[in-house]
Amino acid sequence: MTRIVGIDLGTTNSLVAYMAEGRPRVIPGRHERTMVPSVVAMTDNGLIVGDPAKEHLTRSPERTVYSVKRFMGKSLEDVQGELAYFPYHLTEQGGVIRIKLGEKTYSPPQISAMILKELKQRAEAHLGESITKAVITVPAYFNDSQRQATKDAGLIAGLDVLRIINEPTAASLAYGLQQNTQGTIAVYDLGGGTFDISILKLNNGIFEVLATNGDTHLGGDDFDRRLADLFVKEIREQHGLDVTAHPDHMQAVRLEAEQTKIRLSDDLKTTAILDLPEGKGRYSRDLSRDQLESLTMELVERTLGPCRLALKDAGLRANDIDEVVLVGGSTRMPLVRRQVEALFGKRPHCELNPDEVVALGAAVQADILSGGTTDLLLLDVTPLSLGIETMGGVMSSLIRRNTTIPASAKEMFTTYVDGQTGVDIHILQGERELVKDNRSLARFRLKVPPLPAGVPRIEVTFLIDANGILNVSARDVRTGESQSLAVKPSYGLSDDEVERMIGESYKFAADDLKARQLIEARTEADAILMATAKALKQGAHLIAEEDLSPIRTAMAAVEAAKSGGDHKAIRAKIAALETATHHLAEVLMDSSLKGALENKKLSELTSGK
């Protein structure tokens, strides 16, 4: 059985984890950092992802995509209200948002695929094997279109997505495994862009979700915006400057707002500092935790409604909950913790790192699918009711929300007119009476043999699989023949489009690899230059002048190669610099350590002190 990895594809950060010796582990990258920022930047040398892309947020804001998860499975109209906050350009094609980067446009699944590829490569480098299968997490309250978009992203990244699993339930798996909990738990998951609440019953290895609720458009980003709005307003009032006209400064405002919020989770007071546009000096603002809390109280309160609804659907009262678990970076805010504690009357658990717990759970689910873990079983639910449009623009519900998945419903269709050859079916998701208030998922036309009205009998099966994704099939009851359906998603990529994007992704893989190698070489060059400079400061007086000049020459050569576009040239100059500093490295070694450390490279000695 090939290995299956677990991936947390987050709004702000993404992680990849795997199971080893019965325990899930997150795979670290450079400098032991486990999180890959969910940021993709288009540079002159191609696309880059993660930490290096993050640097481009302020450098080239209109070509650097962040928080793309907010656009998964959405149309432009859905996100109209927040377009002003994003410096990159959005358009729409076929009900799917497209992001303009340079000359090309990319769908949100394509951008997400780049992040997934980065995680795939990280896992491949760490495990020394090819990775082709994955479990990917999504917010529990994601609808069918958003789940399908996530699955498409996996396909485009060259991953066989064996399961889409809900983030709070993944967290409960990791948590339950660790603590061996039994009873009823509530998982409160407030991430970078989404909020979920799930109520589960844990019983001898069965994790049964009783109810789930949430808001797929509420998270840390919204908290940052409250602060960013304040900064923008005050800069306008105090300095007469419109920061929103400067995308690079706007990005800096957003990042400083995020940092200020983070600092106020530990400190009671902090100061936000921003450089003003047009070189007009600085904006500095003292802020207390109380001030942040009064700015964002309304957002935290918005999470409590879904919590109450989930409890109601589960048929429980707040004090029936045995344990409360916090997941997602935004639950680090003291205000969130206080409010959750007040609602459930219990101190919430946060023993596991809220940033990593979802990825860990995805790895556990991956292990269940590969047959490694056999004693655990997750029984999840569909978050939203599924139905079809009936006469008068009313939705008729077929599968109710919080039904355990897989779930199916059958509906019989016939004709109203003699010789009618088709029946149009419109599939919806949501809790409202009227079609227009619910989410349109897809449409298709049922083929019917030309017969007198009322004679044809076509049975349509709506099946929500274990991923929470809808599959539709139809069968002519009279002939017993099943018919293939061309289901057209309302807010998703068509199969042909996904196919084309998979092809493109291979074509661009070579360019992307080049860009990536260049960035890695440059990063390494920076590291060795810094290490050498540090070593020279410590030990230049210990070696002869004629040994110093080759080092300086080699440093200059690395510096020169770094500004070029050839990663091999940079690597060659790095190697030359390492040779040139060999003697200096030896001299620097403490005589007592000399025996043990012989033949170490200079960079190994100075890095990490």
Added chain:
Amino acid sequence: MDHTHSTASPRELQMARSMCWHCQSEVAGEYFCERCVKVQPVSKELDYFTCLGFPRRLTIDQRQLEAKFYELSRAFHPDFYQNKSAAEQTISLSNSALLNIAYRTLRDPIERAEYLLDLEAGSVKEIRTSPPADLFEEILELQDTLSGFRATDRKSDTASTLRKRLQSEQARLEQRQRDMEAALQQLFVQWDALQDRGQATGQAKAERDRILKQIRENLSNRTYVKNIASDLAATIA
């Protein structure tokens, strides 16, 4: 599509076919073929009681029901069929889907009764559009108060007086709903006792029809009251 065999089976669960779809041997194992160990499709015609291995009774031990649901989930859930053939995966998916809907229906006493009524009397859920006779006056008056409340300014004194009246009305309706549920519970016990006696006399048949009729009436009255009460709650919230 499926050839359902109604003959008595040694197995608790009725399968879609009497022969294994894979090795064609007689299916004797419980949900898996004894010879080739492949999972077998559960008959789609199976009623939910049989699916979960319970007799057609209206009082069910929740713990036993849950234990059976977990046991069957461990047998059928798609998570455990990832490495199996496409045919087995399809069976796992449809067996699980049936199991989940069966459990959801039987878990709730009201849905369970509605489902049993459907099985025994072959009727679909009746939706009541006019109030039950004994509630007629009360409901008419309530509608008047409600439209009065809707027409007044929510902050006015009149509104707060009307709100108080509506709140006590809501409490009364909720109490009535609880009374109806208690009456239903009595009928459930009667039904189960009759089934346990298992008589095939004409008297037993008349008794059976009487209980089913009362359950039906009670269920539709209860749904009516429940809807009115929740509408009321939504209006004054």
